[in-house]
Amino acid sequence: xxxxxxxxxxxxxxxxxxxxxxxxxxxxxxxxxxxxxxxxxxxxxxxxxxxxxxxxxxxxxxxxxxxxxxxxxxxxxxxxxxxxxxxxxxxxxxxxxxxxxxxxxxxxxxxxxxxxxxxxxxxxxxxxxxxxxxxxxxxxxxxxxxxxxxxxxxxxxxxxxxxxxxxxxxxxxxxxxxxxxxxxxxxxxxxxxxxxxxxxxxxxxxxxxxxxxxxxxxxxxxxxxxxxxxxxxxxxxxxxxxxxxxxxxxxxxxxxxxxxxxxxxxxxxxxxxxxxxxxxxxxxxxxxxxxxxxxxxxxxxxxxxxxxxxxxxxxxxxxxxxxx
Numbered sequence: 001x002x003x004x005x006x007x008x009x010x011x012x013x014x015x016x017x018x019x020x021x022x023x024x025x026x027x028x029x030x031x032x033x034x035x036x037x038x039x040x041x042x043x044x045x046x047x048x049x050x051x052x053x054x055x056x057x058x059x060x061x062x063x064x065x066x067x068x069x070x071x072x073x074x075x076x077x078x079x080x081x082x083x084x085x086x087x088x089x090x091x092x093x094x095x096x097x098x099x100x101x102x103x104x105x106x107x108x109x110x111x112x113x114x115x116x117x118x119x120x121x122x123x124x125x126x127x128x129x130x131x132x133x134x135x136x137x138x139x140x141x142x143x144x145x146x147x148x149x150x151x152x153x154x155x156x157x158x159x160x161x162x163x164x165x166x167x168x169x170x171x172x173x174x175x176x177x178x179x180x181x182x183x184x185x186x187x188x189x190x191x192x193x194x195x196x197x198x199x200x201x202x203x204x205x206x207x208x209x210x211x212x213x214x215x216x217x218x219x220x221x222x223x224x225x226x227x228x229x230x231x232x233x234x235x236x237x238x239x240x241x242x243x244x245x246x247x248x249x250x251x252x253x254x255x256x257x258x259x260x261x262x263x264x265x266x267x268x269x270x271x272x273x274x275x276x277x278x279x280x281x282x283x284x285x286x287x288x289x290x291x292x293x294x295x296x297x298x299x300x301x302x303x304x305x306x307x308x309x310x311x312x313x314x315x316x317x318x319x320x321x322x323x324x
Contacts, residue, residue, distance in 0.1 A: 003027055007035045010262050011042055015219075021212045024256045029248055036255035036286030039262045048315035049103070049225065049265045049289035050306065051137065052096040056106035056121065057083045063111055063141075063176045065164075066238040067201055067231055070109045076236030083108070083120045090127040097132040100307050100317030101292060104128060105137035105160060111177065112141040122154040129155035137197065142177065142185055148192040158195040161185050162227065166213035169206050179217070186221045199227035199267065202253055203245040211253060215260040225289060226264050228254055230271025247275050251285050258286030265289040280309055288315070 001009075006020055024032060059080030061070045069076040084106075093104045106121060113121065118140075125136045138151060139160035148159070163186075164170055167179040182198075189196045198221065200214055218226060230250055233242050250271070258266055267289035272279035279290070292306045311317060 003031055003035055006259065007038060010039055010259060016259055018212060018216060021215070021256060021260055022208075024259060025208050025212075025252070029252055029255075032255045033251055033281075033285030036258040037284055039258050040266075040286050040288050043262050044265065044288055046314060046316045047288065048283075048310055048317055049267070050101045050310070050317060051103040051105055051267070051289070051291050052093075052101050052134075052303070053105045053107050053139075053291055054084070054089065054092050055109070056089065056124070057081065057108040057110065057113070057117070059109050061109045061111070063174060065174045065176075067173065067204055067234075069234045069237060074234070074237045076234055083113070083117045084124070085120065086123045086127045089124040090131050093128050093132050093134055096292075096303070097134055099303075100311075101303070102135055102317075103137050103158065104132070104134040105139055105158075107139040107160070108141065110141055112143060113147075115147075118143075118147045118150060122150055125151060125154040125156055139197075142181055143188075145188050145192065148188060148194065152192055152194055156194060158197055158224070159185075159189045160197040160225075160227070161189070162200055162229075163198050163214060163218060164200040165204065165206050166210040167217055168213060169210040173201075173204055183217075183221060186223070190221070195225070196221065196223040197225035197227060197267075198223040199225075199229065199269070201229040201231055201270075202250070203231035203242060204239060205242070212256065212260070215257050218264075219261055222261075223264055225267050226257060226261060227267045227269040227291070228257065228287070229269045230274070232270055232274070244271065244274065247281070251282055254282050254287045255285050267291065278305065278309065280313065283310065283313055283315070 064073045069078050128136045135157040137158040170179045233240050254266055266287045268279045268282050268287050269291045292303045
């Protein structure tokens with residue numbers, strides 16, 4: 001089956017197989033990206049989903065993810081602070097309100113928060129809902145059903161929990177929790193009636209088969225959003241000496257993920273700042289979402305620059321309510 005036939009298959013509601021996905025690894029890149037953007041246009045139109053994030057609790061983590069500066073196996077110098085209060089969070093969120101950013105995500109270090117900390121996150125969410133038009137999201141590790149219900153009642157819309165890599169390769173990145181632990185959380189998120197954001201990190205030694213296996217694992221849980229992160233090697237982490245993947249490789253990853261999960265927003269997250277065009281080529285190849293501003297422990301891209309460039313590509317940047 002050639003690229004045109006695969007594209008038509010997906011446009012007509014079909015799903016590509018693993019064998020067909022493997023063919024896309026060798027498809028000419030520009031043709032592949034053009035086809036992926038055709039899928040994006042068909043399934044999401046010109047909607048673009050922009051998110052801002054806040055590190056709501058920082059410090060050394062109990063988990064040993066080899067790519068993370070906050071990991072227990074990292075010696076990187078990082079700030080440490082308790083969960084931010086509602087005044088702090090609300091004031092930070094207001095910077096992004098009414099300008100085209102749809103979502104605001106509170107992100108915490110650690111395996112999971114305790115009940116007192118979850119209660120504070122709920123208070124923060126209530127303030128975001130009351131004082132802005134942003135959609136509240138959280139990334140809080142291995143959260144449980146009780147916590148999800150409490151945060152949903154406060155106004156939470158979406159939960160982030162990255163699968164990171166293929167189930168087979170994940171153990172090379174982290175041994176303090178498993179892919180099964182993450183998938184359990186993902187299923188709880190949808191059972192609670194919340195949206196799911198789950199993707200991963202690339203350039204950590206994984207193969208193309210791992211990347212495709214990761215996408216098919218995500219297809220089982222159907223996240224509404226798929227963050228694509230390029231590893232940015234951080235001094236003090238076990239992966240400090242790795243080279244970043246190329247822009248061409250990243251564009252192919254995005255396009256293939258769009259073919260496997262066409263109804264999801266593919267979100268270019270960490271790594272855009274190292275690209276000459278801040279990732280704009282990716283936004284013409286199946287990618288229609290991003291995180292604006294700085295990431296947690298690495299530099300991001302200017303919000304002003306993002307808003308200007310993304311609008312110039314012809315995308316709409318509606319308010320959060322348009323995504324409800």
